[in-house]
Each structure stands twice: as C-alpha cells, then as structure tokens.
Amino acid sequence: VGAPPFKSDRLYATTPPGVVMGLAWTAMGGSTLYAESAVVEKGAGKGSVTCTGQLGEVMKESATIARTFARSFLFSRDTDSDFFSDHSIHVHFPEGAVPKDGPSAGVTLVTSLLSLAMNKPVAPDLAMTGEVTLTGKILPIGGVKEKTIAARRSNVKRIVFPEGNHRDYEELADDIKSGVEAHFVSEYSQVFDLALGHSAEEARANGPSTV
Amino acid sequence: VGAPPFKSDRLYATTPPGVVMGLAWTAMGGSTLYAESAVVEKGAGKGSVTCTGQLGEVMKESATIARTFARSFLFSRDTDSDFFSDHSIHVHFPEGAVPKDGPSAGVTLVTSLLSLAMNKPVAPDLAMTGEVTLTGKILPIGGVKEKTIAARRSNVKRIVFPEGNHRDYEELADDIKSGVEAHFVSEYSQVFDLALGHSAEEARANGPSTV
C-alpha cells in the first residue's frame, strides 16, 4: 500500500493571496506542501476555521493555533480589523489522498491566513517551515536537509527556518545549500517581514478579500 | 464478502441540473460514478453541504473543498450570487451499498454544485475525473486506463483528465482511445468551459434552482 509520493513540487507558478509554500518531510524525503486558504462565508460572528487534506490531530491543532495567533497579530497592527471574527475560513493542503501531520506547518498556516486576510500574495520564491506558539515564538523542526533539497528542486530562492535549526543547516554540505538563501527566525514577526513585506496598514488599503 | 460491482454504467440518458458523470477506479476495474446534488433547504445562513453514498474521509473532504471552491468560483463570475450561503445542499453518489473514497471526484463535485447553483445541465456525453485544490488547480489521478475503458463502455464522447495525466493517456493503446476525445486541464475554469459552456451571467438569467 503506502501513500503516493507528493507529485506536485511546484503547483503554483505564482501564488494568489492565501496560498503559501511550506516544506514537508516524509519517510520518502522532503517535499513542498502548499497551504491554501479561502473564505467560505462572511458575516458577523461567523469566524471559524475548517481544515482539509487528511490532516492529523497535531496539524489540525496547528491550524487552530494559527488562527488565534493570526487574529491577534493582525489586531496588533491594525486595530480595526475584524477579518477573523467575521469570516469562516477553509484551509486545504493538497494532495487529498496523502495523510499529513506534525506542527511544522505552523508558520505556513499563519502566513496563509494573514495573506488571505490582507488579500496580498506571498512572494513565490519563498518557502517556510517552523512550529509557532500561541504568542508567535518559532520552534525548531525536523528534516532540515530533506526540506532544503526539496525547496531547491522547486526553484525556491529563500527558505525560512527556525533559529533553533541554524546549526543543523550550517552542518549541511555546501552543494545542498548552493543557490538558496536561508533565513533564521525566532519570532513570527520576522516571517511576516520576509513574506508579506510592507506594513499591514499599507496592504489593507487594497481592501480585504471579498471572495 | 466483497462489495458488489458498480452496475449502473449509464444511469442517466440525459442528466438534470446537479448531476454529473464522474469516473471511478476500483480493484474490479473502472466505472462511471455519478455525483447528484440537490437543494435540501433554502434560507439566509443555511449554507452547508451533506454527503451520502458511503463515502470515506478523503471523499467527504473533497465535497467540502468543492463547496468552498464552487462558491468562490461562482462569486468571481457573478458577484450577486448568494446561492451557497443560502442553500443547504445534499450530494449523493449512487450506489449506496458501495463504499467510495479518494480525491479524484473533485472536478465532478465542483461541476455538480455549479450545475445545481446555475440550474443548468451538463452535456451527457461528458465524463470527468481529477482532484481539485482549494484554488481550482487540477491534480493528477490514478486509473487512467480503467477510467477510459469505463467511459467508452458508457458511450462517453469526451473525457476530462488532469494535465498531469497527459502522458499516462498517450501511452494507452490506440484501440482503447478510439472514439473518445480527451481534454487535459490544469485549472478548473477549463473544466467549466467544457461542461457548463456559456457564461454564468447568461445561465443565471434562467434563474437559480428553486427546488
């Protein structure tokens, strides 16, 4: 039996708002793993998050954590935003037949939700991995080598890793790292600056997603 | 024991709005697999989707993904539509005694929901298979050969396959492909053009389903 390998290493040439490239690590090696977020419904008190993509319990919890943190992060930058209170959001991880689990999609999930809320795309040359705590601390993950290889194979130029994996990365052979720029972060705000660049106020001028 | 084989290879001579012919693949070979959608209830805030037909978890998730995507797709073409917010929808896959699973009914599900929302039937000579992501990307599926054989047996003239299965199809023997026209798609909008042809605005003039 055995699950089929991840096939679509670069599903998106350019990613729309709400879509972020993460990095996964399986027994068969590393692979890219997109998080896709979309609005299901809008309305006062409709705030919620639904996940699909055959996610395990830890990954479902990551999505809940991501929503709570994304809401408070957006709030800290833009006190008028009620996006997460007023929108029910659906987060999907293709491919539907491949079971997925673990906490390392945390940064990808938060970034996907913020990208959707701000209606602002993330640069497509960027991939990320890292566990997020409820206050935005970034915790280390596994599979640094496999994820680096997978990111390069998908023409990623910049990878976001947790600071706690800095030494793992330094120990990799140079040929694995060539052509890739690694960024090490300990707080989510650093991921935000890399992925969604300019300020939330500025982005919000474009208006929230009205899908 | 063993599940009974799919019996009804062509259940519908012509399909009403909400009914779409998909293609399934089992240990016993390929078969057609209809998705049937109907409105259960209408009312502000009643939006939901219920599935029956002994579906596994992956297929239930496909239905959730299909609803989220169909809603945003309809919205992008027809900004006044509140069909998916205001209608609870029931999707059934006959036959009830045959367990079904997998993500490859994604395109069939989206098309079934859009056909219902637009109250517009899909051409009965068309069958389709493909996984859909939350943003409408089409991912490859398994069983290209078996599904092609099943489609021909049911007098299907046009099959919609994912672009990612183009090579699988080309490698089939000519006698398997004779009399069938295969279309390869990478975005859902291409499926829509094939299955529901003219524009949403035009179809909507006929009014939404009021079942």
Add this chain to the structure above:
Amino acid sequence: VGAPPFKSDRLYATTPPGVVMGLAWTAMGGSTLYAESAVVEKGAGKGSVTCTGQLGEVMKESATIARTFARSFLFSRDTDSDFFSDHSIHVHFPEGAVPKDGPSAGVTLVTSLLSLAMNKPVAPDLAMTGEVTLTGKILPIGGVKEKTIAARRSNVKRIVFPEGNHRDYEELADDIKSGVEAHFVSEYSQVFDLALGHSAEEARANGPSTV
C-alpha cells in the same frame, strides 16, 4: 448469538399515513419490514429526520436521501409545501432488536415520508423494495426470490421492484409468483402513482398531518 428472525410478517391490517410495507432480505430468508414515520415537532426551520430501529450506516443514509428527494418531489407537485422544512420527522423500523442495513428500503422510506406529508395512507396490499438516488432513479436490489416469497406469505397482492430486477423476477418459478402482481419501476414517480395514486394537490386538500 445471531439476530432473532423477523416475526411480524403482517403487523398492520391497514396502514395509517406514514406507514409503508417494505421487503427485507436476510440470511434467514425474506421478510416484510415496515417503515413508520411520525412528526416529532413542527415549527419554522425545524426540518430534520431521525431514525431508529438499529439501522446501519447505509440505511441511515437512505433516510437522509429519502428526505431530500421527498422534499423536492413534493415541491415539484405542490409548490406551496413547506412540510419538510417545518417538521422534524421520526422514522422507525420495527423490530428494534433486529439490526438492519442496506439501501433497498429507499423507495419504502420515500413513500413513508410522502404518505406522512400528504396525510394519506398507502394501500395495504402493496409492498415495495428498491434503492433510490437523489433524483429519484430506482436502482436494483438483492433477494428478489426471498422477498417475493415473504410478500406472498403476508398476503401482499402487488410488489414494486426495480426495473433492473425484471430479469431476476422472470427467472423465478411460476408457483413462487402465483397470485402476486409485480410492477417494475425505474423512476420514483412510478412508485408514487402505484402507492399514493391521485395527485399531491388533491391529497393536500385533506391538509397535512398535524400530529
């Protein structure tokens, strides 16, 4: 252990509105199997269906399918009806200690719900079996011989079978079929004409059930 056999081959001399005689098929042979429907609660937005009688998942799904189809069927004949939106309905299959499953009670369930909604009894000399799809197509079932024997034993004069079982029935020995009139249907509307005869508009003049 082993489940007790179905005992009550003719539980009802005449059936009140909401009660319909179906036919079941077990390892121990065929038997009659009544569906009993009753209103639990009435009120705007209270529409729902609850099942009892130790039903398996497939049979519970059949009840959901039956409700969706019965609603749209009633709607197509009587555009003012809000019976299924405004009533929570309970469907029970005696006997409670006997586990029951399978999709072949579909026609029985739909007829039971329509009989309740229209407050109109079904002729007591009629028994039925067949899977129903969400659009009212009738799919074949198993146990044609055993069900025919059970129907005769219960003094049933007319049996409704799916068209897909026509050949199975023709192959039965003449002594099994003597005294029974079999009707073969491919659409639910044919069952309706046999079981609930005159038009929905006419029956509705009697008013909906107010239990």
